[in-house]
Amino acid sequence: MIELWHCPDARSFRPLWALEELGLEYRLHLLPFPPRVREPAYLEVNPLGTIPAMRDGETFMTESAAIVQYLATRYGPSDLAVAVDEADYGAWLNWLHFGEATLTFPQTLVLRYRRFEPGKAEVVADDYAKWFLSRLRQVDRALADGREWLCAGRFTGADISVGYALLLARTLKLDADFSPAIAAYWERLRERPGFKAAKKAQKIELDEALSS
Structure with missing residues (x-):
């Protein structure tokens, strides 16, 4: 399953939004911002200490726009991607x-x-x-x-x-x-709908973290 490390409304919102638009299953790891300071164990996942981080099998990525491109093409065909033979x-x-x-x-x-x-x-x-x-x-x-x-x-x-x-x-x-x-x-x-679902997903994860 795809795993995404995320801080609410940080750059990682891009891949979270893409995951929801594509209807893909994923596991969301919610972190405090900035994670390299407030969640030192995260450095074991991503030595850069930056958000996002995404793992999909053997693939590990840390650049938000690149992750959107990866998801749209790896899990296509999808309207989120524009094919090489399209004018745009x-x-x-x-x-x-x-x-x-x-x-x-x-x-x-x-x-x-x-x-x-x-x-x-x-x-x-x-x-x-x-x-x-x-x-x-x-x-x-x-x-x-x-x-x-x-x-x-x-x-x-x-x-x-x-x-x-x-x-x-x-x-x-x-x-x-x-x-x-x-x-x-x-x-x-x-x-x-994908934007709203991404907002809801991070809120649910945050509410659960605060109540635990």
Whole structure:
């Protein structure tokens, strides 16, 4: 069975969401954030101490967007993946990794200096918040023609990757600066059955952990 190590609403939400969209069975290990500090035993699973970690048989992975790509293709055919012979294959790959490399990275510095180390580098946090919002305009441009999803005319793993970046932005209260198109896109994403199921799964696991 697939195993996923996860912190609520962390990057590991991407593969959790993908697992729910694909209807796959999995075992969820919920950890406190940051796990390398608050759950030292986790280093035996993932020496990097980062989230996510996923094990599927002999396969072990730690990159959230790559795990989404793996699940969508390994357990396909699935609408979450875009095939190499589809016109939007390149766009799918680009958006899939844009969500992490371009949109999530600057937010991690906002998270660090506004939530975990407030007062230490407020200018850095403000600058990277602006950086994130400037990069988000690329998503706005893609949605400007009225499309519902980023590529291939359907919901794909690319939307999961970018969608998590929007979830993090909401956590950091950056969503007040969403354009109307991105705000509407976010509402479509959060209404996905897979998104709701992933939220429910992490809540159930958290409730059980707190009651034990």
